[in-house]
Amino acid sequence: MKEFPVQRAAVLKEKPDPATLVFGKTFTDHMFVMDYTAGQGWHDGRIVPYGPIELEPSAMVFHYAQEVFEGLKAYRAPDGGVQLFRPTENVKRINSSCERMCIPPLPEEDALAAIEQLVRVEADWVPSAPGTSLYIRPFIIATTPSLGVHAAHNYIFCIITCPVGAYYAEGINPVKIYVESEDVRAVKGGTGYTKCGGNYAASIRAGERAEENGYAQVLWLDGVHRKYIEEVGSMNVMFQIGDTVVTPMLTGSVLPGITRKSCIELMQSWGLKVEERLITAQELFDAGKDGSLKEAWGTGTAAVISPIGEMGWEDKHVVVNGGKIGPLAQRLYDTLTGIQWGTQPDPHNWVVKL
Numbered sequence: 001m002k003e004f005p006v007q008r009a010a011v012l013k014e015k016p017d018p019a020t021l022v023f024g025k026t027f028t029d030h031m032f033v034m035d036y037t038a039g040q041g042w043h044d045g046r047i048v049p050y051g052p053i054e055l056e057p058s059a060m061v062f063h064y065a066q067e068v069f070e071g072l073k074a075y076r077a078p079d080g081g082v083q084l085f086r087p088t089e090n091v092k093r094i095n096s097s098c099e100r101m102c103i104p105p106l107p108e109e110d111a112l113a114a115i116e117q118l119v120r121v122e123a124d125w126v127p128s129a130p131g132t133s134l135y136i137r138p139f140i141i142a143t144t145p146s147l148g149v150h151a152a153h154n155y156i157f158c159i160i161t162c163p164v165g166a167y168y169a170e171g172i173n174p175v176k177i178y179v180e181s182e183d184v185r186a187v188k189g190g191t192g193y194t195k196c197g198g199n200y201a202a203s204i205r206a207g208e209r210a211e212e213n214g215y216a217q218v219l220w221l222d223g224v225h226r227k228y229i230e231e232v233g234s235m236n237v238m239f240q241i242g243d244t245v246v247t248p249m250l251t252g253s254v255l256p257g258i259t260r261k262s263c264i265e266l267m268q269s270w271g272l273k274v275e276e277r278l279i280t281a282q283e284l285f286d287a288g289k290d291g292s293l294k295e296a297w298g299t300g301t302a303a304v305i306s307p308i309g310e311m312g313w314e315d316k317h318v319v320v321n322g323g324k325i326g327p328l329a330q331r332l333y334d335t336l337t338g339i340q341w342g343t344q345p346d347p348h349n350w351v352v353k354l
């Protein structure tokens with residue numbers, strides 16, 4: 001596998017106490033950087049000390065948001081080793097995002113080698129307290145200094161990493177979510193299936209409104225009919241209705257989550273019935289009312305599984321499983337985290353040991 005040159009930081013930072021870590025605020029000593037120049041392709045991949053990037057104010061990313069990113073984690077296994085969870089899926093997904101945003105794709109092997117080598121360089125930063133991990137944030141930005149609306153000719157692929165504390169330090173408490181009827185996150189034909197910053201910018205207002213009203217997350221409806229459930233906050237969403245698990249199908253405005261895919265594969269291997277299809281908010285709230293809605297949860301790399309305890313929609317209100325985590329969400333959480341942290345067997349070969 002490719003080895004990139006490493007320029008070591010002269011002074012290493014002090015490692016933080018994992019008990020007080022706030023997500024995404026502490027960064028490690030090094031980062032990976034690779035340049036793209038039209039005509040030359042991706043070149044000069046390197047690991048350098050973490051620090052500011054100098055860009056012209058006219059760099060295209062600042063104006064037209066030509067940008068994509070990824071999110072994955074490195075985990076400390078009981079034997080002291082460090083491991084990744086399905087990193088090839090992240091590499092494929094960043095390239096799918098690139099294709100939509102007219103960003104030249106990364107050579108897959110180089111992108112994977114970059115993630116692996118950076119985590120090896122920063123291995124001391126992978127915390128070992130239960131539930132903690134090293135969050136990895138690869139991203140690409142358009143750097144060409146130009147105000148013309150075109151694809152840029154220059155890009156930077158960068159990877160930064162940050163140690164993160166246990167998501168559920170205080171136990172798994174189900175969240176309250178609110179169906180957003182006004183703002184939409186994405187529409188078919190847009191960029192909903194990509195991880196691009198613009199999707200997040202468009203989602204902030206609804207998130208703030210939900211928080212002001214005492215809800216933790218937004219339940220997003222599709223942008224065309226304002227009828228079908230798409231995602232919850234920045235997670236995919238699943239519901240157990242009767243003995244079937246239903247999750248929104250990937251229509252183009254839903255992000256193809258790796259946790260979503262892993263949950264579907266696990267549940268199918270357990271012999272459960274899983275349907276990827278359209279689900280209306282009406283169907284969901286009807287199921288809540290007649291008692292057939294057994295469980296609801298979000299899925300994503302940060303929380304793994306985030307149970308939903310209450311749902312609001314206009315004047316309607318539903319409590320799910322008495323506001324507590326249900327047995328299926330708990331089983332998915334235990335199995336996935338067991339595989340990720342290496343405390344359980346990995347029958348699907350999802351883990352990459354470094």
Ligand SMILES: *Cc1c(COP(=O)(O)O)cnc(C)c1O
Nearest residue numbers: 234235236255257258259300301
């Ligand atoms: C990243 C993301 C997810 C979850 O994807 P994972 O690969 O499971 O982390 C879901 N929805 C949105 C909008 C996302 O950006």
